[in-house]
Amino acid sequence: LLSVCAFAGIAQAGVIDDAVKRGTLRVGMDPTYMPFEMTNKRGEIIGFEVDLLKAMTKAMGVKLELVSTSYDGIIPALLTDKFDMIGSGMTLTQERNLRINFSEPFIVVGQTLLIRKELADKVKSYKDLNSADYRITSKIGTTGEMVAKKLIAQAKYSGFDNEQEAVMDVVNGKADAFIYDAPYNVVAVNKAGAGKLVFLDQPFTFEPLAFGLKKGDYDSINWINNWLHQIREDGTYDRIHAKWFKS
Ligand code: ARG
Structure with a gap:
């Protein structure tokens, strides 16, 4: 019984906990999606979601490491531990949600x-x-x-x-x-x-965009969702949004 509990304890720690121990959060993204993640003339990856991730890792007290990944292979890359989390303008679809977990949405598009x-x-x-x-x-x-x-x-x-x-x-x-x-x-x-x-320009689908994590990592989902609530209320989200979107 003891060893079962110990195992469960480790399993529940999750990628955010690992990132804090390691000092780095690794986020997989395909930086071609304006204005969320894109490469500027100096070769830096910038954008709305990049700024959100910078605020997230700042709150975590860790460094942000962006792992460029082709969009087509991004879920397999998450599942094989190429990075901790998908932050790539990913629509939370029911089909994808059968393979991975999602945070709450950080924006809705169509x-x-x-x-x-x-x-x-x-x-x-x-x-x-x-x-x-x-x-x-x-x-x-x-x-x-x-x-x-x-x-x-x-x-x-x-x-x-x-x-x-x-x-x-x-x-x-x-x-x-x-x-x-x-x-x-x-x-x-x-x-x-x-x-x-x-x-x-009239969107004809409903598409919440969210962060994607491996299945079962509810500790990390909990941290991210609570952080999302915090930044929505304390002005951080609005400030970052206003920087990248007009009106
Ligand atoms: N929201 C769309 C989807 O989930 C497109 C996202 C594309 N993201 C990117 N980083 N190129 O399929």
């Missing part, structure tokens, strides 16, 4: 569309794209891809490893529409050059 300017009169919603005449694109392994295959199933779909390449396909007329999370498209439509793309 899918939107960037379409070829020439289609502006014909295409007013994702429903208008649901025909074999249209080619749509998104990023491999994301909810954009899942939603494209589910809600716009008649269209021809091709995915990219990188959001930017997928957007360029629409800019160059090789694809008709890019389906992706609203905050990314807000930034992308301005970057890709005004007049080339039309932004259908």
